[in-house]
Each structure stands twice: as C-alpha cells, then as structure tokens.
Amino acid sequence: MTRSVLALLDVRPAHTAMIAERYDVHRFDQIEDKSAFLDETGSKITAVVTSARVGMPVDLMDRLPNLEVITSFGVGYDLIDLEACRKRGVRVSTTPDILTDDVADTAIMLMHATMRQLIVGDDWARSGKWVKNGPMTLTRSIRDKKLGIVGLGRIGQAIASRAIPSGVEVGYFGRSPKAVDYTFFESLSALADWADILMLSCPGGDATKGIIDTQVLSALGSSGVLINIARGSVVDEAALIAALKGKVIAGAGLDVFDNEPNVDRTLAGFDNVVLYPHAASGTVETRDAMGQLVVDNLNAWDERGALITPII
Ligand code: 8YV
Secondary structure, eight states: OOOEEEESSOSOHHHHHHHHHHSEEEEGGGOSOHHHHHHHHGGGEEEEEEETTTOBOHHHHTTOTTOOEEEEESSOOTTBOHHHHHHHTOEEEOOOSTTHHHHHHHHHHHHHHHHTTHHHHHHHHHSSHHHHHOSOOOOOOOTTOEEEEEOOSHHHHHHHHHHGGGTOEEEEESSSOOSSSSEEOSSHHHHHHHOSEEEEOSOOSGGGTTOBOHHHHHHHOTTOEEEEOSOGGGBOHHHHHHHHHTTSSSEEEESOOTTTTOOOHHHHTOTTEEEOOSOTTOSHHHHHHHHHHHHHHHHHHHHHSOOSSBOO
8 A cells, every 4th residue: 555645845846756656645825725636635644744944833733643754855844843743743853963053054154243243344345335434444354253153963963063264263152061171161141251153053942032132132232143054943033133233242144933934124224234035054965865865754754654863
C-alpha cells in the first residue's frame, strides 16, 4: 500500500519530485477546498512534509488521525507543537547541522556589514555622494570588541569559532553553562551590558519570545549593535525600532523579522540597519542538502520506522 504524504509546501522542486515518485503525495498548499480534502483523505495521510517557516498547525494534525511522522525542512521547530505531537505519538525530524555553516557565515556577514556600514558605503560609492560629500563617515572595527552570543548551540558555537580569528572576545548566555572557553553570563542583561555586539542564535518559541526588550537594548548601549539570525519573535520589534530611533543602540543586522515577509517600513528606513530576507540558509548547496535530508528521513521512516535526525 503506497504511503499517503501531505506536503504543506514545495520544499525544493527536485525533492518534492523524489517524494512524488515513491509516495502518494498531496500538495496541501495547492488544494483549494482543504476542508473537503481532509474529510475525504485526511485519514489516509500518515506523513507530513513541512518546513521551519510553515510548521504544523495542531488543528490540521487533528484532521489527520493516522499521522505517524512530520519531516521538516529546516532546523527550527518553534512552529511545531512537540507536546501535541507527543500526545498523538507523532514523530518529528528536522534538518540540523547541514545548514550550520551557511547560517553562521551569514551571522558574521551581517556583523561586519553592520559594524562597517556596508549598505551606507555601497550607496556612498554608487550614488555619487562620494564625489559630492567626500569620504564616508568612519565606522567601527570589530577587532577587540566583545561578542555576546545568545544561545550557544551548534550555530552559536560556529559563529564564535568564526569570529575569534577576527579579534573578538566571546561571552554567552543560555539555559546553562557549556564546556567551552567563553565567559558564561548568568543573565541576558549582564551579557548585553558587557557586549559590544549582541548576536542572537537561540531557538524561537515561547521561551525566547520578546527577550530582547527595551531593558536589554538599553544595556547593550549606544555603541552596541544587535545581530539576529534566530527568529523575529526573539526581539520586541517595537522596542528595537524605538531604540534605533532614540539612538539607544548604534545599529542592527537582521535576517529575521516579526511579520515576515512584511518588514516594518520604519525599520527599513534606518540606514544603520542591514536587512536580509530570512536567507541565512538560502544557498543552493544547503537547501539541496536540506531537501535531501527531508527525503532521507521520510524514506527511513517508511522502510524501518526510524528517523535519521529526530527531534522526538
Ligand atoms: C528555514 C530556518 O529552514 O532552518 C530554519 O529554522 O529558519 C530557515 O533556514 C528556511 O527558511 C526554510 O523554511
């Protein structure tokens, strides 16, 4: 009996095609009358393919009484209710590790671009301001600065190892101290007060929602910059905008936002903010590897009831 798979999106065309070759795939994002589809076919679905940004709505899971597994494209699982999955005996896989390098590279890129005002400099050279106004304003070196990392997981540690050769000192805040040579801070405010650059690489979800607030931004201070490659939900975006308006902090480099893809227009108006469209893992090489790992997890479940990279 061919397994029926519900794909909530096209993770990668080639990999969706691979899944369709082996399974009876239904592209939920392309079905007009979703409720009628679920009435008729919901009980046949035993696997779901989704992504970090689409997640798995619990009300949809309720319409899939025989769901066994969710294979997600991406490392974040803040949009998958793991407790609801556990209660239903549903297993979950993600695609960790293979995107760590590109995400860490993006974090370093945003850090340099923000500290050295790359976007301002590009405009200065491209627009003729250099001719009209002379040299661009001096920027800040990252050498000898303090990099405070919020969330020293795989990506956070990859960021640290990339930054140290550039002459930064690393400190971090997280659930607990790790066996690393970096300074652990007992509180986020203490880390922000110490840091020149506050780097967000923690998971999204309820536990980290809005933890970067007015108090933390004030602690980071007027020469401090914020870099976010975690989730938009981690930052109180209204507080960030107020801090940028009031020059409470010096700038920000952001890959993730509150209401993606609709970036707040005020945020987009600051020339000391570098914006990137949640593309930290967005390379052909990494997204192909992520797509393949989604396929491999699904096939492993189908063949032997096991997952390669399980979360639960
Ligand atoms: C997504 C991400 O994977 O992996 C994550 O958690 O946030 C991104 O890399 C990508 O945008 C596909 O949803």
